[in-house]
Amino acid sequence: MVRRLLFVGAGVVVxxxxxxxxxxxxxxxxxxxxxxGTTTNVHLETVAAVxxxxxxxxxxxxxxxxxxxxxxxxLRVPANSxxxxxxxxxxxxxxxRNAFWGKVFGTEGGKMHxxxxxxxxxxxxxPTMAAHTFAIPDLGVFVPLLGVGDNAAPxxxxxxxxxxxxxxxxxxxxxxxxxxxxGTVYGNGGPxxxxxxxxxxxxxx
Amino acid sequence: xxxxxxxxxxxxxxxxLVMWVILSIIGIIAVLQIHYPPYDQTIQGEDQSKTLAxxxxxxxxxxxxxxxxxxxxxxxFRRATAELVDGxxxxxxxxxxxxxxxxxxxxxxxxxxxxxTTLASxxxxxxxxxxxxSINTGGQTGSATAxxxxxxxxxxxxxxxxxxxxxxxxYGGVETTHLYLPxxxxxxxxxxxxxxxxxxxxxxxxxxxxANPGVDNVFHVTPQKTGSFTVRCAELCGLWxxxxxxxxxxxxSQSDFDTWIAQQQxxxxxxxxxxxxxxxxxxxxxxxxxx
Numbered sequence: 344m345v346r347r348l349l350f351v352g353a354g355v356v357v358x359x360x361x362x363x364x365x366x367x368x369x370x371x372x373x374x375x376x377x378x379x380g381t382t383t384n385v386h387l388e389t390v391a392a393v394x395x396x397x398x399x400x401x402x403x404x405x406x407x408x409x410x411x412x413x414x415x416x417x418l419r420v421p422a423n424s425x426x427x428x429x430x431x432x433x434x435x436x437x438x439x440r441n442a443f444w445g446k447v448f449g450t451e452g453g454k455m456h457x458x459x460x461x462x463x464x465x466x467x468x469x470p471t472m473a474a475h476t477f478a479i480p481d482l483g484v485f486v487p488l489l490g491v492g493d494n495a496a497p498x499x500x501x502x503x504x505x506x507x508x509x510x511x512x513x514x515x516x517x518x519x520x521x522x523x524x525x526g527t528v529y530g531n532g533g534p535x536x537x538x539x540x541x542x543x544x545x546x547x548x
Numbered sequence: 549x550x551x552x553x554x555x556x557x558x559x560x561x562x563x564x565l566v567m568w569v570i571l572s573i574i575g576i577i578a579v580l581q582i583h584y585p586p587y588d589q590t591i592q593g594e595d596q597s598k599t600l601a602x603x604x605x606x607x608x609x610x611x612x613x614x615x616x617x618x619x620x621x622x623x624x625f626r627r628a629t630a631e632l633v634d635g636x637x638x639x640x641x642x643x644x645x646x647x648x649x650x651x652x653x654x655x656x657x658x659x660x661x662x663x664x665t666t667l668a669s670x671x672x673x674x675x676x677x678x679x680x681x682s683i684n685t686g687g688q689t690g691s692a693t694a695x696x697x698x699x700x701x702x703x704x705x706x707x708x709x710x711x712x713x714x715x716x717x718x719y720g721g722v723e724t725t726h727l728y729l730p731x732x733x734x735x736x737x738x739x740x741x742x743x744x745x746x747x748x749x750x751x752x753x754x755x756x757x758x759a760n761p762g763v764d765n766v767f768h769v770t771p772q773k774t775g776s777f778t779v780r781c782a783e784l785c786g787l788w789x790x791x792x793x794x795x796x797x798x799x800x801s802q803s804d805f806d807t808w809i810a811q812q813q814x815x816x817x818x819x820x821x822x823x824x825x826x827x828x829x830x831x832x833x834x835x836x837x838x839x
Contacts, residue, residue, distance in 0.1 A: 442819065
């Protein structure tokens with residue numbers, strides 16, 4: 344009888360210690376080394392249809408052949424560091440629903456660089472000429488991407504580069520603010536509502 | 549007229565009454581310790597909190613009385629045997645019925661009085677977009693309200709998938725990415741949407757307003773405490789609905805507000821000329837149809 348009670352008591356003590364150790368481990372865990380001061384390069388391509396991509400074509404992809412950011416919309420970057428982004432923008436202009444997003448927000452120096460053809464640094468674009476935006480609202484980063492001309496040869500691209508700084512670890516969503524695809528009447532549909540096309544996650548660790 | 553209580557039942561009645569009074573007092577004190585939403589960052593938010601506290605405090609004795617009767621009866625008036633037979637017939641008890649109806653009537657009329665006086669306040673009249681139409685003014689203070697309206701700060705909340713932007717009509721319609729409100733100044737919020745139905749929810753300042761395309765939804769708040777507040781979307785609006793929030797809403801002093809809005813006007817001058825002029829609502833269409 345007494346031995347049984349002792350067993351029960353010991354069991355309860357073991358469970359409590361295990362729980363405290365488990366929870367304490369989470370509470371006391373130090374964040375891993377942060378990428379303080381490091382620089383990471385991100386290279387993306389925006390295309391009218393994923394099969395027509397110049398750099399990452401997906402002709403046999405079983406998924407819808409929508410407008411998209413390629414090669415992926417899940418971006419892994421270090422915390423508290425500088426991210427250099429290059430976007431090869433190959434899509435035509437649709438125009439922004441809110442012209443306000445024609446301005447560049449939150450990048451280094453509040454600007455972006457357009458290099459092909461060379462137009463140098465820009466702080467805003469004509470909102471009606473936007474093809475997409477690369478926006479991370481929780482970091483205050485909003486970059487409008489200039490569309491290529493309607494009669495441009497296939498493969499024509501505007502090479503946009505800019506840099507921004509990440510904050511602490513976390514998952515930040517990023518998206519496009521141009522209603523840029525079929526399925527959009529008054530709200531976003533299709534690629535705008537689907538991970539892997541016009542929106543994704545910036546995983547900061 | 550006295551309550552006819554059988555001598556055998558008197559101990560029960562006295563016990564129940566004493567227990568009810570004690571538990572009700574404890575219950576009322578307890579529920580008044582709870583924080584009632586939303587928060588007191590605006591006068592309107594504080595009014596909402598106080599009304600909820602009052603309603604909860606009034607409901608507490610009723611709730612305790614009912615629960616106490618059920619539990620007490622289950623314990624003390626339990627049938628000893630398992631026979632399935634009807635209890636003795638109850639042929640009505642006039643004093644009990646009079647007391648029951650009377651107390652209920654008093655409670656309901658008191659709540660009606662509270663509701664009517666709350667509706668009569670200018671704060672509520674403004675909150676429901678009827679300034680000067682509060683039922684206690686009878687249009688007498690129409691001119692004062694007009695003067696007050698003149699100094700109300702007009703702020704437009706523009707919802708879009710998936711971000712809220714704000715436009716300040718009194719400052720050239722400048723559009724901003726965060727909502728700043730000056731302290732102690734009545735604010736007229738105009739809530740609208742550029743695409744689909746959203747809902748502008750700023751918990752701490754006591755506003756939750758539908759954001760519909762083509763509709764100018766007006767709400768009034770008067771901030772009374774400086775500090776931050778969170779803005780989020782309260783209407784499921786698509787893939788990033790859950791991320792459609794901003795923790796950088798702020799109530800700041802008038803001088804800080806002036807500095808901030810001047811900075812916004814300067815920063816956004818480059819795009820302001822492309823932004824459509826300030827209007828109650830907008831019907832934006834992409835200028836070039838997408839592929």
